[in-house]
Amino acid sequence: MTMIDKLVVCGVGLIGGSFALALREAGLVRRVVGIGRTRAALDRAQALGVIDEVAGGWADALDGADFVLLAAPVGQMDAIMQAMAPYLGDDTVVTDAGSTKRDVIEAIYRNFGDRLANVVPAHPIAGAEKTGAEAAFASLYRERKVVLTPLPENEPSAVLRVREVWEACGAAVQEVPPHDHDRIFAAVSHLPHLLAFGLVHDLAERANAEQLFGFAASGFRDFTRIAGSSPEMWRDICIANRQPLLAELDQYLAELAYLRALLLSADGEQLERLFAEARDARLVWGERFRSDPGSVQ
Amino acid sequence: MTMIDKLVVCGVGLIGGSFALALREAGLVRRVVGIGRTRAALDRAQALGVIDEVAGGWADALDGADFVLLAAPVGQMDAIMQAMAPYLGDDTVVTDAGSTKRDVIEAIYRNFGDRLANVVPAHPIAGAEKTGAEAAFASLYRERKVVLTPLPENEPSAVLRVREVWEACGAAVQEVPPHDHDRIFAAVSHLPHLLAFGLVHDLAERANAEQLFGFAASGFRDFTRIAGSSPEMWRDICIANRQPLLAELDQYLAELAYLRALLLSADGEQLERLFAEARDARLVWGERFRSDPGSVQ
Numbered sequence: 001m002t003m004i005d006k007l008v009v010c011g012v013g014l015i016g017g018s019f020a021l022a023l024r025e026a027g028l029v030r031r032v033v034g035i036g037r038t039r040a041a042l043d044r045a046q047a048l049g050v051i052d053e054v055a056g057g058w059a060d061a062l063d064g065a066d067f068v069l070l071a072a073p074v075g076q077m078d079a080i081m082q083a084m085a086p087y088l089g090d091d092t093v094v095t096d097a098g099s100t101k102r103d104v105i106e107a108i109y110r111n112f113g114d115r116l117a118n119v120v121p122a123h124p125i126a127g128a129e130k131t132g133a134e135a136a137f138a139s140l141y142r143e144r145k146v147v148l149t150p151l152p153e154n155e156p157s158a159v160l161r162v163r164e165v166w167e168a169c170g171a172a173v174q175e176v177p178p179h180d181h182d183r184i185f186a187a188v189s190h191l192p193h194l195l196a197f198g199l200v201h202d203l204a205e206r207a208n209a210e211q212l213f214g215f216a217a218s219g220f221r222d223f224t225r226i227a228g229s230s231p232e233m234w235r236d237i238c239i240a241n242r243q244p245l246l247a248e249l250d251q252y253l254a255e256l257a258y259l260r261a262l263l264l265s266a267d268g269e270q271l272e273r274l275f276a277e278a279r280d281a282r283l284v285w286g287e288r289f290r291s292d293p294g295s296v297q
Numbered sequence: 298m299t300m301i302d303k304l305v306v307c308g309v310g311l312i313g314g315s316f317a318l319a320l321r322e323a324g325l326v327r328r329v330v331g332i333g334r335t336r337a338a339l340d341r342a343q344a345l346g347v348i349d350e351v352a353g354g355w356a357d358a359l360d361g362a363d364f365v366l367l368a369a370p371v372g373q374m375d376a377i378m379q380a381m382a383p384y385l386g387d388d389t390v391v392t393d394a395g396s397t398k399r400d401v402i403e404a405i406y407r408n409f410g411d412r413l414a415n416v417v418p419a420h421p422i423a424g425a426e427k428t429g430a431e432a433a434f435a436s437l438y439r440e441r442k443v444v445l446t447p448l449p450e451n452e453p454s455a456v457l458r459v460r461e462v463w464e465a466c467g468a469a470v471q472e473v474p475p476h477d478h479d480r481i482f483a484a485v486s487h488l489p490h491l492l493a494f495g496l497v498h499d500l501a502e503r504a505n506a507e508q509l510f511g512f513a514a515s516g517f518r519d520f521t522r523i524a525g526s527s528p529e530m531w532r533d534i535c536i537a538n539r540q541p542l543l544a545e546l547d548q549y550l551a552e553l554a555y556l557r558a559l560l561l562s563a564d565g566e567q568l569e570r571l572f573a574e575a576r577d578a579r580l581v582w583g584e585r586f587r588s589d590p591g592s593v594q
Binding site: 188195230242277 | 372422423424441442444477481482484485486488489490491492493494495496497498499500501502503506508509510512513514516517518519520521522523524525526527528529531532533535536539542543546547548549550552553556557560561563565568569570571572573574575576578579580582583585586
């Protein structure tokens with residue numbers, strides 16, 4: 001693949017930082033320029049060798065840039081695009097790492113309406129509850145999925161470029177319509193995060209929280225791991241994707257209402273059948289995920 | 298500690314099998330006799346060296362037994378106690394590994410009403426989604442908690458014996474009143490299991506289940522790990538502990554109703570505050586749990 005001469009990463013945290021480290025390790029980038037909200041974070045990223053330099057501003061950052069990754073919380077995407085739009089060159093390929101796509105795409109149309117050819121929305125399915133450039137590592141995307149939700153206006157060459165860059169990071173790339181993307185991730189990612197945050201919050205507010213947490217064990221540890229995630233990032237995801245998320249939450253509330261009825265009537269037979277169906281589905285999925293976490297459906 | 302000459306384990310799965318292996322490794326047991334529902338499982342446990350012999354029946358098993366662990370699903374405890382009661386010697390110490398205690402204690406009073414001195418209810422806080430003697434290992438209880446819920450009628454010497462045996466397995470033992478036990482574990486263990494089973498069941502029944510599972514990643518993996526647990530064991534726990542579990546479920550449903558309202562009103566500020574409180578509590582707990590999973594509160 002052609003070398004990236006100047007890579008611009010907006011948001012040098014776990015996602016943006018790992019992207020830069022992966023391309024650097026692959027020897028596919030000459031210069032990594034960082035830009036973001038807080039100077040301290042950018043300086044830290046530079047000190048860690050995640051980026052080579054800190055941009056003075058968007059004019060400076062985009063001057064001669066051939067590839068831009070927007071890796072900020074989705075709630076900031078609109079403002080970021082507004083700030084960069086005046087300086088965006090015609091040949092610069094732009095993509096994002098937003099966990100939601102409908103809202104990011106709306107921001108793209110609002111801010112880049114006149115040159116949509118090279119702005120390709122995407123979502124790398126990777127992360128950790130750790131945040132910041134300190135948490136970044138080159139292999140984060142290895143065997144992970146990256147979903148592209150291309151626009152009708154995108155140049156095929158730009159979509160191909162974004163695909164090959166992510167593949168160079170070790171990811172398995174696939175294309176999905178934006179609305180399908182947002183519904184799928186509301187179900188398998190956004191809802192579980194909401195449920196985990198909710199359970200820990202519920203217990204943390206109890207008078208006997210200390211006692212409860214004192215007896216929580218490894219099942220609780222794994223169930224609530226994602227409640228250690230970034231509150232700001234998840235606020236933005238929940239707000240941006242709230243319609244599909246509400247639909248998933250309501251379907252889950254119906255499931256819980258059914259479970260509640262089985263408990264009330266002490267219907268052990270139906271409970272066991274439901275648990276067995278869940279167990280079987282979970283074991284089949286677990287095997288497949290273990291054998292190939294990046295497997296493309 | 299005094300040697301156990303004849304140990305009887307009823308239910309030679311992960312819990313009972315690991316108990317036998319731990320005491321064997323500690324050199325504290327001469328003979329391990331297994332008894333249970335299915336001959337095949339007992340023969341497998343013997344072939345694996347988890348037990349030395351398979352008892353012909355309770356008369357045979359309890360003849361000269363000095364320590365008995367009941368490690369069957371709690372739904373079977375009453376029938377097991379009924380079957381063993383006629384042959385239980387006065388000096389034999391009996392304990393159980395039931396995940397719920399109120400129901401087990403009711404069965405103890407029903408079946409051992411005349412000799413409660415040596416029957417000490419307990420609950421080892423350890424396990425895995427794997428089941429069966431094949432999954433058993435000697436270090437399962439190392440740095441894990443074991444909760445004793447002694448009866449007023451228990452001989453202090455019997456309570457001490459059960460304590461030292463579990464400590465010999467590497468566990469941290471503490472005493473808790475039975476009703477507190479059942480409420481605590483409804484909150485930190487039984488509810489999370491119900492929620493994980495429910496989510497996987499909900500998704501597995503969708504028309505696009507394949508697509509959904511295809512995009513599920515590591516957050517989903519950890520959140521749903523406990524949905525791989527034994528349906529029979531969890532049926533019994535949910536039925537036995539359904540009153541405290543219903544109370545916990547209802548409190549959690551109130552939490553979800555609040556989260557739903559925040560999503561509907563797109564109240565990012567309150568969402569972020571709630572997520573941050575949960576994140577902080579989870580990180581504090583995670584640190585403490587990592588440093589000492591068996592730490593006694």
